[in-house]
Amino acid sequence: MAKKKNKKTKKSFKAPRFSINRKQKILLGVFLFLFAVGLLLAFVSFLFTWESDQSLIGSAVSSQEKPANWLSKFGATVSYFLIYDGFGVAVFSLPFMIALTGLKLFLEIKKISLKNIWFWGIYVMITLSLFFAFFGKTYPILGGVVGFEIKEYLSVYIGDIGLGLLIAFMMIAYLVARLQITPEKISNFFKSKKQAVENDFKKAKEANQKNKDQEVQPSSDKIEKKEKLNEKPDVAAEVKFENDLTSSEDQKKSEEDSSKKEQAKQPQKIVIDSQNEDDDLSLEVETGQEEDDDEIDSKSKKIVENFGEFDPKLDLSKYQFPTIDLLKDYSKGAGITIDQKELEENKNKIVETLKNYKIGIAQIKATVGPTVTLYEIIPEAGIRISKIRNLEDDIALSLSALGIRIIAPIPGRGTIGIEVPNQNPSIVSMRSVAASQKFQKAEMQLPIAFGKNISNETFVADLAKMPHLLMAGATGQGKSVGLNVILTSLLYHKHPAEVKFVLVDPKKVELTLFNKIERHYLAKLPDTDDAIITDNSKVIDTLNSLCIEMDARYDLLKDAMVRNIVEYNAKLKARKLNPENGHRFLPYIVLVVDEFADLIMTAGKDVETPIARLAQLARAIGIHLIIATQRPSVNVITGMIKANFPARIAFRVTSKIDSRTILDAGGADQLIGRGDMLYTQGNDLVRLQCAFVDTPEIDKITEFIGSQKAYPDAYLLPEYTSEDSGTATLENEIDERDKLFDKAAEVIVTAQQGSASLLQRKLKLGYNRAGRLIDQLEAAGIVGQFEGSKARQVHIPDLIALKELLENEKK
Numbered sequence: 056m057a058k059k060k061n062k063k064t065k066k067s068f069k070a071p072r073f074s075i076n077r078k079q080k081i082l083l084g085v086f087l088f089l090f091a092v093g094l095l096l097a098f099v100s101f102l103f104t105w106e107s108d109q110s111l112i113g114s115a116v117s118s119q120e121k122p123a124n125w126l127s128k129f130g131a132t133v134s135y136f137l138i139y140d141g142f143g144v145a146v147f148s149l150p151f152m153i154a155l156t157g158l159k160l161f162l163e164i165k166k167i168s169l170k171n172i173w174f175w176g177i178y179v180m181i182t183l184s185l186f187f188a189f190f191g192k193t194y195p196i197l198g199g200v201v202g203f204e205i206k207e208y209l210s211v212y213i214g215d216i217g218l219g220l221l222i223a224f225m226m227i228a229y230l231v232a233r234l235q236i237t238p239e240k241i242s243n244f245f246k247s248k249k250q251a252v253e254n255d256f257k258k259a260k261e262a263n264q265k266n267k268d269q270e271v272q273p274s275s276d277k278i279e280k281k282e283k284l285n286e287k288p289d290v291a292a293e294v295k296f297e298n299d300l301t302s303s304e305d306q307k308k309s310e311e312d313s314s315k316k317e318q319a320k321q322p323q324k325i326v327i328d329s330q331n332e333d334d335d336l337s338l339e340v341e342t343g344q345e346e347d348d349d350e351i352d353s354k355s356k357k358i359v360e361n362f363g364e365f366d367p368k369l370d371l372s373k374y375q376f377p378t379i380d381l382l383k384d385y386s387k388g389a390g391i392t393i394d395q396k397e398l399e400e401n402k403n404k405i406v407e408t409l410k411n412y413k414i415g416i417a418q419i420k421a422t423v424g425p426t427v428t429l430y431e432i433i434p435e436a437g438i439r440i441s442k443i444r445n446l447e448d449d450i451a452l453s454l455s456a457l458g459i460r461i462i463a464p465i466p467g468r469g470t471i472g473i474e475v476p477n478q479n480p481s482i483v484s485m486r487s488v489a490a491s492q493k494f495q496k497a498e499m500q501l502p503i504a505f506g507k508n509i510s511n512e513t514f515v516a517d518l519a520k521m522p523h524l525l526m527a528g529a530t531g532q533g534k535s536v537g538l539n540v541i542l543t544s545l546l547y548h549k550h551p552a553e554v555k556f557v558l559v560d561p562k563k564v565e566l567t568l569f570n571k572i573e574r575h576y577l578a579k580l581p582d583t584d585d586a587i588i589t590d591n592s593k594v595i596d597t598l599n600s601l602c603i604e605m606d607a608r609y610d611l612l613k614d615a616m617v618r619n620i621v622e623y624n625a626k627l628k629a630r631k632l633n634p635e636n637g638h639r640f641l642p643y644i645v646l647v648v649d650e651f652a653d654l655i656m657t658a659g660k661d662v663e664t665p666i667a668r669l670a671q672l673a674r675a676i677g678i679h680l681i682i683a684t685q686r687p688s689v690n691v692i693t694g695m696i697k698a699n700f701p702a703r704i705a706f707r708v709t710s711k712i713d714s715r716t717i718l719d720a721g722g723a724d725q726l727i728g729r730g731d732m733l734y735t736q737g738n739d740l741v742r743l744q745c746a747f748v749d750t751p752e753i754d755k756i757t758e759f760i761g762s763q764k765a766y767p768d769a770y771l772l773p774e775y776t777s778e779d780s781g782t783a784t785l786e787n788e789i790d791e792r793d794k795l796f797d798k799a800a801e802v803i804v805t806a807q808q809g810s811a812s813l814l815q816r817k818l819k820l821g822y823n824r825a826g827r828l829i830d831q832l833e834a835a836g837i838v839g840q841f842e843g844s845k846a847r848q849v850h851i852p853d854l855i856a857l858k859e860l861l862e863n864e865k866k
């Protein structure tokens with residue numbers, strides 16, 4: 056109740072608004088402009104007549120004693136009070152202020168700000184008056200009485216030197232604040248002048264050189280021409296044509312140079328006349344108008360010179376990357392332990408087993424990795440590789456070990472590999488891979504340090520190149536750890552402005568820790584509370600929203616005439632793309648889906664279609680998918696999905712069929728678990744030991760990031776409303792309007808530009824909602840119809856008219 060009352064009282068005390076219509080504005084504008092002209096004339100003539108007119112000021116004027124001022128008594132009096140008794144010659148700025156005010160009213164020029172004109176006009180008047188009073192002591196008319204009095208008053212307090220310094224400061228302040236003259240601009244100006252002079256000098260030198268060359272040439276030309284003239288009369292015309300060209304070449308060249316640029320801008324027409332006289336057909340070839348790239352380039356260069364490159368990290372410029380010591384060192388510095396006895400025993404067993412099958416070995420070599428040791432053998436000449444391949448189970452039996460994998464042959468090495476698990480596998484800590492030079496210095500867009508390969512080298516791959524990743528493995532074999540490794544790698548390498556995660560976690564517990572970095576790294580749908588998606592129905596909305604984001608990004612790329620996100624962001628940083636046209640820095644978006652099988656079972660096609668679309672198209676615009684599943688069966692990883700996920704990771708799976716589904720090859724069923732994995736990016740299979748990162752470490756990292764200054768909200772994805780929830784109609788139903796209708800109307804009318812992207816930016820809305828608002832504004836008659844690439848017209852001139860319209864509607 057109290058609130059209601061307050062509202063009412065507020066309404067009743069509303070101050071009346073002062074507004075004049077266009078006709079009154081024109082009249083007032085003309086009056087002010089002419090008044091300013093009169094004032095200027097009076098001031099100018101006062102400079103010559105003030106002494107003779109002085110005696111007449113203030114006295115009653117008889118008709119014989121007419122003041123000499125061009126504006127007579129009025130001119131003499133006003134000038135006397137403003138110049139002599141006022142601010143001196145500095146008052147000349149007054150007619151200009153009045154004239155500009157008149158012009159603004161008359162022509163309705165929006166660029167002119169009255170506040171600025173009057174503030175700076177009066178500032179200049181006072182500064183100049185003080186300046187003239189200080190330096191022109193012998194001519195009181197220069198500074199006027201006001202200038203003189205201020206000068207006297209100030210010099211008592213700060214002395215003449217202080218006053219001189221104050222005047223200098225006031226002048227510099229004007230130059231910097233009003234005219235925006237900075238030391239950089241001045242030095243740039245001189246630099247460009249210097250460059251221009253140097254260029255002129257160069258050109259003159261070149262021209263001189265050419266002249267000299269031509270002075271030598273004509274004589275030989277002439278001889279040639281004479282000879283030609285004698286030989287063939289009909290060629291003479293041709294020669295003469297050439298001659299004309301050379302003689303007037305110099306003059307023409309300069310003309311050509313200047314006109315060349317013009318020509319380049321014009322669309323060029325080439326008319327090819329038919330050689331055959333009977334055939335009067337002519338072919339007109341028109342070449343398209345060239346882009347005025349030079350102009351855009353120089354403009355953006357200037358902006359870059361003045362403001363530097365666009366820095367997307369500026370909002371969180373103090374952001375600190377997590378330090379390596381937040382990660383635990385599992386190896387305790389020991390690294391891999393080589394058990395000579397174990398190596399020898401295994402070697403002997405392999406040699407013996409093969410001997411039993413009459414396979415002789417020419418050479419054997421061992422490479423010890425973190426979990427497995429690779430024995431490379433070169434069989435004796437004449438032994439068929441397939442024979443060794445078929446002995447896989449027999450060798451495993453004789454070595455009495457799980458997880459033996461035979462690679463026959465190892466691509467590019469000419470050997471046959473037998474991988475035998477180590478008795479004491481060592482853990483590859485995330486710390487060791489994150490600290491490795493290979494990862495730290497990786498020049499990749501989205502580097503991921505998966506772990507270590509068989510030679511114990513850190514294995515780093517670029518997610519941007521994959522461009523999507525499929526991950527499978529039976530329960531408890533290291534999938535979740537693998538996902539954490541990927542996310543941690545990105546957290547250690549990418550600023551929050553550069554990458555955003557969309558996390559789907561139906562298990563609800565695996566990725567919860569990343570909630571702490573919601574406002575740094577996560578992306579979510581507008582109007583949702585949790586960024587991490589645990590509800591399967593929300594996943595469909597999110598995937599569709601990502602499709603909308605993808606389409607919007609493609610539009611931006613098309614508009615910027617670039618092919619991928621890297622080129623786009625580079626162009627944006629060089630300030631060649633105007634944010635006013637909707638251009639914005641595009642962070643990478645990494646979508647992580649855990650338990651994909653669960654999702655497919657509940658949502659089926661609704662999920663598969665957008666996933667397949669994203670997988671097919673999203674690579675160029677920086678959206679990358681990581682999909683993990685326990686059950687890599689064919690109805691989960693369908694052909695369509697598989698075709699678009701060339702990069703795959705298999706942890707240990709339970710059957711050969713599963714291995715084939717995920718890798719298109721066997722082997723994953725023979726892994727030993729605990730992060731032992733096979734990775735392929737379309738061609739070779741690489742056996743890796745996945746790095747290990749434990750929950751407390753993730754906790755520490757997210758805590759470290761989460762405690763820093765963040766963005767106000769998570770990265771908002773475009774809004775998606777499913778089709779069955781009804782599309783916008785053009786009916787002007789006031790009750791069904793969006794809550795933000797009034798606000799949106801205000802934004803559009805203030806900017807006088809009817810575009811959905813403007814609403815998106817100003818009101819932080821999703822694309823769909825902004826589009827719906829524009830439709831509603833069209834239905835209400837506030838904006839015009841859709842006009843293709845142009846912004847819609849706005850039919851309401853100002854906020855007052857808008858208010859009237861909205862109030863009338865409610866009646």
Ligand SMILES: Nc1ncnc2c1ncn2[C@@H]1O[C@H](COP(=O)(O)OP(=O)(O)OP(=O)(O)O)[C@@H](O)[C@H]1O
Binds near residue numbers: 536747
């Ligand atoms: N890279 C690794 N190095 C060492 N041990 C690991 C590694 N990855 C996983 N493990 C061990 O395996 C256990 C299970 O791993 P994880 O939770 O990642 O399995 P998962 O495949 O996600 O299982 P689920 O599908 O049931 O969630 C971990 O607790 C850890 O002890």
